[in-house]
Amino acid sequence: xxxxxxxxxxxxxxxxxxxxxxxxxxxxxxxxxxxxxxxxxxxxxxxxxxxxxxxxxxxxxxxxxxxxxxxxxxxxxxxxxxxxxxxxxxxxxxxxxxxxxxxxxxxxxxxxxxxxxxxxxxxxxxxxxxxxxxxxxxxxxxxxxxxxxxxxxxxxxxxxxxxxxxxxxxxxxxxxxxxxxxxxxxxxxxxxxxxxxxxxxxxxxxxxxxxxxxxxxxxxxxxxxxxxxxxxxxxxxxxxxxxxxxxxxxxxxxxxxxxxxxxxxxxxxxxxxxxxxxxxxxxxxxxxxxxxxxxxxxxxxxxxxxxxxxxxxxxxxxxxxxxxxxxxxxxxxxxxxxxxxxxxxxxxxxxxxxxxxxxxxxxxxxxxxxxxxxxxxxxxxxxxxxxxxxxxxxxxxxxxxxxxxxxxxxxxxxxxxxxxxxxxxxxxxxxxxxxxxxxxxxxxxxxxxxxxxxxxxxxxxxxxxxxxxxxxxxxxxxxxxxxxxxxxxxxxxxxxxxxxxxxxxxxxxxxxxxxxxxxxxxxxxxxxxxxxxxxxxxxxxxxxxxxxxxxxxxxxxxxxxxxxxxxxxxxxxxxxxxxxx
Numbered sequence: 001x002x003x004x005x006x007x008x009x010x011x012x013x014x015x016x017x018x019x020x021x022x023x024x025x026x027x028x029x030x031x032x033x034x035x036x037x038x039x040x041x042x043x044x045x046x047x048x049x050x051x052x053x054x055x056x057x058x059x060x061x062x063x064x065x066x067x068x069x070x071x072x073x074x075x076x077x078x079x080x081x082x083x084x085x086x087x088x089x090x091x092x093x094x095x096x097x098x099x100x101x102x103x104x105x106x107x108x109x110x111x112x113x114x115x116x117x118x119x120x121x122x123x124x125x126x127x128x129x130x131x132x133x134x135x136x137x138x139x140x141x142x143x144x145x146x147x148x149x150x151x152x153x154x155x156x157x158x159x160x161x162x163x164x165x166x167x168x169x170x171x172x173x174x175x176x177x178x179x180x181x182x183x184x185x186x187x188x189x190x191x192x193x194x195x196x197x198x199x200x201x202x203x204x205x206x207x208x209x210x211x212x213x214x215x216x217x218x219x220x221x222x223x224x225x226x227x228x229x230x231x232x233x234x235x236x237x238x239x240x241x242x243x244x245x246x247x248x249x250x251x252x253x254x255x256x257x258x259x260x261x262x263x264x265x266x267x268x269x270x271x272x273x274x275x276x277x278x279x280x281x282x283x284x285x286x287x288x289x290x291x292x293x294x295x296x297x298x299x300x301x302x303x304x305x306x307x308x309x310x311x312x313x314x315x316x317x318x319x320x321x322x323x324x325x326x327x328x329x330x331x332x333x334x335x336x337x338x339x340x341x342x343x344x345x346x347x348x349x350x351x352x353x354x355x356x357x358x359x360x361x362x363x364x365x366x367x368x369x370x371x372x373x374x375x376x377x378x379x380x381x382x383x384x385x386x387x388x389x390x391x392x393x394x395x396x397x398x399x400x401x402x403x404x405x406x407x408x409x410x411x412x413x414x415x416x417x418x419x420x421x422x423x424x425x426x427x428x429x430x431x432x433x434x435x436x437x438x439x440x441x442x443x444x445x446x447x448x449x450x451x452x453x454x455x456x457x458x459x460x461x462x463x464x465x466x467x468x469x470x471x472x473x474x475x476x477x478x479x480x481x482x483x484x485x486x487x488x489x490x491x492x493x494x495x496x497x498x499x500x501x502x503x504x505x506x507x508x509x510x511x512x513x514x515x516x517x518x519x520x521x522x523x524x525x526x527x528x529x530x531x532x533x534x535x536x537x538x539x540x541x542x543x544x545x546x547x548x549x550x551x552x553x554x555x556x557x558x559x560x561x562x563x564x565x566x567x568x569x570x571x572x573x574x575x576x577x578x579x580x581x
Contacts, residue, residue, distance in 0.1 A: 004467055005502055005554050010578040011540050014465040016500065016556065019046070030054065039480060042468040043487045043497045058486045062234075062258055065251040067200050069215035072208075074187035078171045079215040081148065081186055086113065090147035092120040093168075095134055096310055097153035097205070098127055098301030100243035100294050104206040104236040105152035105173065107270075107313035111236075112213050114316075115228035121146065122314075124307035127369055131398065132433050134161035143168035153205035156190050157426050159183045173212055175205045176428055177410045179418075192428065202247045206240030207255060234259040235268055236313060242286050243294035245430055247493030256286055256489045270312040273325035282563060286489035299331035302370030303338060339371040346375050346389050347382065355383040358457035359449035363399070363441060367391030373400035373431070380404060384463045386452050388445065390436065396423070397441055401432045404457075405493075412451040421447055430492070465556055465576050471499045473522055473529035476570045481559045500556045501529070501572070503580040509546045517542045519574070521555060530562070531555065533574035541577055552580040 004018030019027070019042060027045040031038050034054050049057045056064070069075045085092050092113065096106035106122055113120050123142060125135065133154040142149050143165035155162065155172035162170050162183035170185040178193040189208060191200035203211075210230065217227040238259020241252050248256060264283040266272045271293070275284065278292050300308030308324055308331075315321040346362035353361070360383040362375075372389040379387035380402045386409050390399030403409035410427035413434055417425040421444040425434035436444050452458075476499075490496035501521065507528060508520040517536035522528040536542030545553065555577050562571040 005500060005578070006581075007465075007554060007578040010465060010556075010576045011544050012576050014463060014576060016467060016554075016576075016578070017464045018467050018500075019469055037480060037483050039469065039471065039475075039497070039499070040483050040487060043484060046468065047487065047494070060254040060257055062251070062254045065254045066214070067211070067251060069211040069218070071197075072189050072191060072200060072211065073193065073196060074189050075212060075215050076219075078173065078187035078189050079212050079219055081169060081171055082150070082212070083216055083219055085148045086116050086118050089118070091145060092118065093123060093142045093146040093149045094120050095123045095125075095138070095142065095149055095151045095154065096307075097132065098124050098306040098309070099153070100297045100309065101205045101240040102153035103297055103301075103310035103313050104240035104243075105209045106310040108206060108209045108213065108233055108236050109150060109152065110314040111233060112216075112228055122307055122310060124301070124310055126306050127301055131435070134158040136161050136164040139165040139170075152209055155183065155185070156188060156193070157183075157424075173205065173208050175203055175208055176426055177414055179414070202249065202252060204240050204244040204246045206237050207246075207252070210234075210237050210255075231258070232262060232267070235263040235271060238263065239271075239289050239293065239297075239313075242289035242489075242491055243297070245290075245492045248286070248489055248491040249493050253489065253494065256289075256491075260284060260286070260289075260489065268313070269318045269321040270315045270325070273315075273318065273321035274312065274328065276322070277325040277329040286491050290491065295335075296325075296328045296332045299328050299335045302331075303335045303368065304328070304331040335371060335374075338368050339374055342367045342371050342389070343375045343378055346379060350379055350383070350387070355385065356458075357449060358385065358453035359388065359445065360385045361388040361390070361445050361448075363390035363392055363397055365392050369398050372398070373402070373433075376400050376402045386457055388434070388448070390434075390441070392438060392441075395438050397436045397438055399434050399436065401427070401434065403430045403432075407452055407455045407457050409452070412448060412455070415451060416444060416448055419447070466495065466498065467500050467556060468497045469499060470502055472526060473501060473504075474527040476529050476559050476572065478561050478568050478570055481561050481570060484559065496558050498556060498558050498575070500554055502554050503552045504555050505550075505552055506545060506548045509548065511537070511542065511546060515542075517545060517574075519545060529570060529572055531557070531572035531574040533557075536574075541574075545577060554578045554580050
């Protein structure tokens with residue numbers, strides 16, 4: 001297929017790929033049959049939506065997409081045990097992971113229990129001192145003071161710690177890849193158990209918890225009782241789904257659509273306080289969940305107090321929530337500073353090894369365990385390869401990995417652990433964690449690279465710039481952008497629409513701060529369109545466009561509405577450019 005606008009290599013080194021002829025025919029048919037804007041139909045065609053499914057896609061209904069909770073093994077037993085503990089006034093503990101998914105999962109349970117008239121003990125392990133997931137000492141201590149321990153976003157591989165919880169029942173609500181055997185828990189609800197069908201494998205842990213509460217509500221109704229309003233809790237499910245980079249398809253898309261509407265009501269003190277601390281002055285979008293709110297909630301588990309994010313999300317006191325949100329905002333600033341140093345060193349090390357290998361990896365002395373996952377994401381984006389970043393401390397290294405579409409990193413790391421090259425490791429397709437002995441580091445990474453090569457990781461080049469079509473500046477209006485957003489929310493497995501503007505003349509270009517570029521462009525005859533390019537000076541885009549010398553460029557990126565002092569205007573978030581020859 002020819003490159004779109006003949007751009008074989010853009011300024012950022014990417015090949016531009018546009019719609020196929022079949023795609024164009026599909027989009028044109030949708031436009032004729034449904035009377036929708038052509039640009040929206042291009043997006044619908046890319047998502048495989050036919051005319052009969054347009055209405056359901058543009059207005060997804062949770063009731064129609066929600067899987068039957070009982071389709072997951074152990075679900076009825078888990079919900080029944082939770083209800084029994086509530087009815088008997090038993091002592092309940094929640095053991096949660098320290099990330100957004102774990103915090104949101106814990107907050108869901110704490111909120112539900114509070115509305116049922118019960119409380120619970122929250123336990124979140126320290127990332128550095130205890131590491132990921134349940135440990136023997138913590139589980140034994142919790143079991144000594146509680147009747148039921150619910151592990152959320154963790155526990156599926158925790159055979160020893162579950163066995164250590166003597167005297168208490170353990171229920172696991174998780175989504176990480178399961179092993180050949182399961183811990184001896186009362187219930188292990190996990191769509192990624194090896195004996196599951198995989199139909200719900202795309203759910204994050206908070207979604208699994210939500211399904212458990214749906215099943216509990218069903219059992220309550222069967223007994224003639226009414227449970228809490230679960231729809232009001234979808235803000236937490238939406239937050240976790242986006243922050244955990246779950247694919248925004250099917251029910252996940254409905255979770256986020258509905259959850260954003262709930263969040264806009266500003267009824268949850270923790271999220272209100274966090275949005276205010278982040279100076280978010282508009283209704284939240286999926287972007288804000290992933291890049292504004294999520295990192296702040298994660299900051300507690302990365303460089304501060306591990307349970308701070310979960311406590312914030314579960315808070316009912318606005319003053320308390322504001323104090324926690326301010327602290328998380330401060331910790332997020334500290335995290336960024338720590339991250340910058342590690343990123344520079346990791347990138348230099350990975351580049352020296354070569355970014356064309358099936359695995360990009362780096363390891364360094366004293367690298368903070370709380371930022372290695374974020375740096376792995378940056379490395380993955382730069383190389384378009386799976387990436388692992390490891391912090392070494394003594395004879396042990398603790399690391400985190402991130403993958404690219406089509407490569408199952410979690411399964412490869414789990415196999416590495418089974419082969420004895422890792423002390424422990426696990427995760428899911430797109431993200432995983434590991435602990436490795438220093439003297440096995442090189443051998444383990446070589447073996448991991450070989451496993452990933454079998455999945456095609458070494459054949460990946462620079463990521464293509466996939467475009468939905470051409471637009472003229474005058475067509476880029478707030479009305480069109482609002483219509484395009486109907487196909488959202490956008491995120492993992494649901495790429496936001498991106499358009500090209502061909503042979504544009506740059507009328508204005510100015511550097512903003514150290515790294516960004518503001519510009520205005522036109523085709524020469526019609527209206528002008530503003531654009532912003534974040535991080536333009538991290539590569540060749542900024543200098544080339546600022547010093548354009550009157551040359552014309554093909555410009556590409558995502559349209560957005562810029563709101564300022566009550567006014568709205570269309571703006572291009574510029575992501576790439578190429579000289580128009």
